[in-house]
């Protein structure tokens with residue numbers, strides 16, 4: 164009985180948008196012309212030769228989880244930052260990032276950090292159940308769930324290296340919702356602009372959906388280390404593109 168109540172709460176949270184981070188997908192395929200492909204190839208070569216030294220695609224900070232790269236439960240130590248669990252290895256840079264924002268005059272709220280595969284599965288199942296209870300067909304329930312909830316084993320919150328961070332004022336005056344329009348807020352802009360200084364990237368940038376599988380999220384930050392964060396941000400890459408460059412370089 165108690166469990167049922169808890170699950171109901173989770174589903175409500177999910178549908179309210181808190182768990183939609185990393186959930187939605189798009190299929191905006193674009194076709195490139197032959198000359199575009201050639202210039203993309205040469206840009207790729209330039210990027211490969213400029214990659215930071217001492218970084219490998221297999222580094223634990225660069226673990227890639229998305230709907231194409233699903234992972235089982237990962238093992239690592241966890242610690243709380245502002246009451247939210249993250250991988251212990253990112254506590255220092257994360258606390259520095261949040262302290263930096265506060266010092267600049269923009270206090271933040273940690274909305275979400277580590278989530279287990281099992282938790283994501285519960286949220287997923289409960290979402291489908293809720294839609295079916297509302298009279299939706301199994302197919303409709305699945306479609307709606309995919310729009311709002313990250314696929315179990317395919318959410319990078321399972322790595323413990325991701326944090327959903329919102330400017331506190333904006334968050335509290337927008338019904339505690341995660342909305343991409345939060346980037347209109349100066350505090351959120353500060354977070355996006357300075358993330359790389361602390362080793363974080365905005366994981367789902369504008370125009371990155373084709374590569375990440377997820378639409379723009381102005382709140383989802385991912386720790387990758389300072390060298391990688393600087394490179395990814397400077398060259399406007401996604402983590403998927405960056406790891407692909409590292410792999411090509413290692414061949």
Ligand SMILES: [Zn+2]
Pocket residue numbers: 184185275320325326327382383
């Ligand atoms: Zn997120």
